[in-house]
Amino acid sequence: MVEVQDKSMAEEMEEKLRNLRVDDEEDDEGPEEGEIVEESEETRSSMGNPAKSLVTKHPLEHSWTFWFDNPSARSKDVPWGNSIRSIYTFSTVEDFWSIYNNIHHPSKLAVGADFHCFKNKIEPKWEDPVCANGGKWTMNFPRVKSDTSWLYTLLAMIGEQFDYGDEICGAVVNVRGKQDKICIWTKNAANEAAQVSIGKQWKDFLDYNDPMGFIFHEDAKKFDKNVKNKYTV
Numbered sequence: 001m002v003e004v005q006d007k008s009m010a011e012e013m014e015e016k017l018r019n020l021r022v023d024d025e026e027d028d029e030g031p032e033e034g035e036i037v038e039e040s041e042e043t044r045s046s047m048g049n050p051a052k053s054l055v056t057k058h059p060l061e062h063s064w065t066f067w068f069d070n071p072s073a074r075s076k077d078v079p080w081g082n083s084i085r086s087i088y089t090f091s092t093v094e095d096f097w098s099i100y101n102n103i104h105h106p107s108k109l110a111v112g113a114d115f116h117c118f119k120n121k122i123e124p125k126w127e128d129p130v131c132a133n134g135g136k137w138t139m140n141f142p143r144v145k146s147d148t149s150w151l152y153t154l155l156a157m158i159g160e161q162f163d164y165g166d167e168i169c170g171a172v173v174n175v176r177g178k179q180d181k182i183c184i185w186t187k188n189a190a191n192e193a194a195q196v197s198i199g200k201q202w203k204d205f206l207d208y209n210d211p212m213g214f215i216f217h218e219d220a221k222k223f224d225k226n227v228k229n230k231y232t233v
């Protein structure tokens with residue numbers, strides 16, 4: 001299980017986020033899905049000027065959207081997904097922290113809530129064309145013990161810490177009666193090497209030591225509660 005070690009990992013990730021553009025500028029091969037292409041002159045010129053960089057926003061590689069599914073807004077009479085709402089899209093380090101610092105973390109959410117952070121324009125649904133052939137890794141936590149892991153998962157994703165980051169659609173935290181779950185959704189479930197790499201790296205980043213399983217959305221759609229893991233790390 002994950003222990004909250006100290007604040008150094010979050011600080012380290014934030015530092016990496018701040019440096020992201022400097023590292024990436026050298027090997028830019030053109031925009032990818034969700035990639036932010038605009039970069040102001042102001043951003044470029046502030047790189048060597050610490051005073052100015054305090055007031056300049058630092059762009060992320062991708063823009064991301066938070067989505068919330070409020071359990072009290074759900075109804076049995078409407079299809080699954082009707083109550084999911086997009087909350088906020090961010091594309092800079094600073095905007096991430098301003099939204100993150102002003103929203104409830106998993107321990108404060110109601111049982112049944114789902115909170116998602118997905119690359120912009122990818123909906124957190126099996127039906128989204130980018131997710132359709134994908135799957136998900138799932139970590140389990142005791143109730144109200146997932147806040148730090150949720151933050152570290154977000155920082156690892158938006159800070160592009162995964163070797164197969166392009167494979168990632170986003171992450172969701174599911175608040176349930178007995179436990180919290182955090183899942184990372186990916187695009188091509190059949191690509192075993194990519195999924196296993198993401199799973200192993202994610203466990204390392206969070207210092208998560210329990211076995212963790214990957215299921216294909218195709219299998220989840222069969223609504224079989226005993227759906228089998230395709231991969232385990």
Ligand code: MGP
Nearest residue numbers: 080081112114124125126127128174176181220223224
């Ligand atoms: P869940 O919330 O992902 O699983 O899906 P959990 O947490 O194991 O189950 P819970 O009962 O504790 O909430 C629960 C159910 O929601 C699924 O069995 C589907 O009926 C529906 N569902 C979930 N997702 C992610 C989707 C989706 O992307 N599309 C559709 N159509 N239904 C979904």
